[in-house]
Amino acid sequence: MDQRFGLDRSITLPGDFPLAGGGVLPELTIAYETYGRLNANGTNAILICHALTLDQYVASAHPRTGKPGWWTRLVGPGKPVDPADWFVICANVLGGCMGSTGPTSLDPRDGQAFAMRFPVITISDMVAAQARLLDHLGVDTLAAVIGGSMGGMQALTWAVKHPARVKKVVAIATAARHSAQNIAFHEVGRQAIMADPMWLGGQYAPDAPPAAGLAVARMAAHITYLSEEGLTEKFGRRLQNRDSVSFGFDADFQVESYLRHQGLSFVERFDANSYLYITRAMDYFDLAEPHGGNLARAFAGVQSRFCLVSFTSDWLYPTAESRRIVRALNAAGAPVSFVELESPFGHDAFLLDAPEMNRVINGFLTA
Amino acid sequence: MTPLPLRPDLAAVAAAVPDGARVLDIGCGDGQLLAWLRDTKGVEGRGIELDAEDVASAVGRGLAVVQGDADTDLADYPDAAFDVVILSNALQAMQRPAAVLAQLVRIGRHAIVSFPNFGHWRVRLSLTLGGRMPVTRSLPVSWHETPNIHFCTISDFEALAAEMGLTVERRVGLAKGRQVAIWPNLTADTGVFVLRR
Incomplete structure (x- = not known):
């Protein structure tokens, strides 16, 4: 069995890894998983790119939460990305906190965690790291790169930076740039983390993180992943385990209780400094x-076919952003498909049950 | 896999498409025509379609189809990006048919346009004798529900093409899918035109 392939893999590639912002990492570690087998002529590789707070556990249980893979609705037996047909790769992004080089990593030069000494990274740095991983895996060309949200940004960047290495691009619920509103919400999250006295300029101990700040950041961000319609339908003004409001500041409303839970559970699985760096990369x-x-x-030099999907109630990366990409691809003469799907679930729709999305992706991949 | 036979009006459109052409089908529906052209004529096809479900079906057929509106989105395409641009049975549903027509001949070196002929004798009869807007095989929906807002006759279309200075390369009148021999403006239920700038 080739040790490069399988679940819970990690590779450290020695030597300088230069970054778009001018910084250099002394070495690069990438934590990743693969599913299925690379065929003899290497034509069946699919790279899945994850969103801001997700990770390489796209189709296997998360080691910390025990929850099933985050995109098992798309990746798995009988799904559009079936490991019986495809060799699937998913890697924790550069700057992440699930094993790839990031602010929690130790700087090999002094054995101390990088923390805020970690250089600011970009989406294209994440893609460059993935390209190094593909070299290591012996994958020359990707049959497809698929991503939603920040994963979609990586997928688009793949087509631009490595045109000859990508046959097809699936970019879902994403944008070709961060808008002022996107940046604004991220800034709220970052300020919440940095305002937490436990943050300590990023020098917090692993067992004493700025949990309150990170939880608030997650709460604010989580609202942007949903829709007003979805929140109203799920919670309305219903009260949490009580018959009347408390005239206090407990979580009277179900929606408050839900958000607090989202914030607290996020802190269990995510690092605050990673959150700062990855949101910055997106901005x-x-x-x-x-x-x-x-x-x-x-897009002038791209050689891939593109498939874009947006959702009606997504106000984080609204349909207009996808249309902007479609227009540009058309102007560049690139083959592009695009569909806006009906959903009340906001930005998160791409992670939920979306049979139409699966149908589109399946058709696009098999064609 | 043998492609299914095409609807007669689409077959007339398809007949005008050269092998291996780069084709844009506007209002391509579920992509039946594009898939047929790809499978039998080896064309490189793209589509635009308003309806999301139809787009999903077309992409499921492996076609490059963008959900969009011909009335607004054609401006995004560069000049002469396609050998052939097709607008089949959709001109009458456009907000601004003349503007769309101008885009067709700008984007494509040739444009193929098919539309229901409002000059067909059944239509005339329905209006003249019945005093009612026609509901026929090619115009099956009542006036208040139809998406068709800009009807024209074959003669009207020819007049518009002349006014816009377009060259008509070919014209075919169809009745029940067959080419008519005489008086197409009276005998044809469908007009198919090949145009260029």
Whole structure:
């Protein structure tokens, strides 16, 4: 059995890893999983790119929470990305906290955690790290790269940075840039973390994290992943385990209780400094920026086929952002499919049961 | 897999598409025509369709189809991006048919346009004798429910093409799917035109 393949893998690639922002990492560790087998001519590899707070456990149980893989609705037996047909790769992003090099990693030069000495990274640095992983795995060309949200940003970046290595791109509920509103929400989260006295300028001990700040960051962000319609339907003004309001500041409302739970459980599985770095990478993301704001020019050299999906109630990365990408791809002459799917569940719709999305992706992959 | 036979009006459109052409089908529905053209003529096809479910079906057939509105989205395509741009049975549903027509011949070196002929004798009869808006095989929906807001006759279309300075490369009148021999504006239920700038 080739030790490079399977669940819960990790590889440390020695040597400098230069970053878009000018920094250099002395070495690069990537934690990843693979599912299925790479075929003899290496034509069946699919890279799944994860969103901000997710990880490499796309289709296997999470080691900390025990929950099933985060995209088992798409990846698994009988699903559009079936490991019986495809060789599936999912890696923890650069800057993450599930084993890939990030602010919690130890700097090999002094044995201390990087913390805030970690250089600021970008989406294209994440993609560069994934490209190194593919080299290590012996994967030259990807049959497809698939991602939602920040994963979609990576998927688009793949097509731009490595045009010859990507046949198909599936970018779901995503954007080619972070909007002022996207940046604004992230800034609220970062300030919540940095305002927590436990943050200590990033030098907190692993067992004493700025939990309150990180929880608030998660609560604010979580609202952006849902929709008003979805929240109203799920919670309305219903009260939590009581018949009347308490005239105090307990979690009277179900929605408050839900958000507090989301915040607290997030702290169990995510690192505060990682959250700072990854949100920053997303804020810096703008594919058109190196081309004078002309997105079509950013896509000028792409060789992939594209499939974009948006959801009606997603106000974090609304349909207009997907349409902007579609327009630019059309102008660049790239083959693109796009569909806006009906859903009341907001941005998170792509992670939920979405049979139409599966149908579109399945058709796109098998064609 | 043998492709299914096409609807007669689509077959007339398909007949005008050269092998291996780059084709944009506007209002492509579930992609029946594009899939047929790909499988039998080796065309490189793209589509635009308003209905999300139809887009999903078309993408499921392996086609590159974008959910969008021909009235607004055609401006995004570069000049002469396609050999052939098809608008089959959709001109009459456009908000601004003349503007769409202008986009067709800009984006494509050739445009193929098919539309229900409002000059067909059944239509005339329905209006003249019945005094009612026609409900026929090619126009099956009542006036208040139809998405068709800009009807024209074959003669009207020819006049518009002339006014816009377009060259009509070919014109075919169809009745029940068969090419008519005489008086197409009276005898054809469908007009199929091949145009260029």
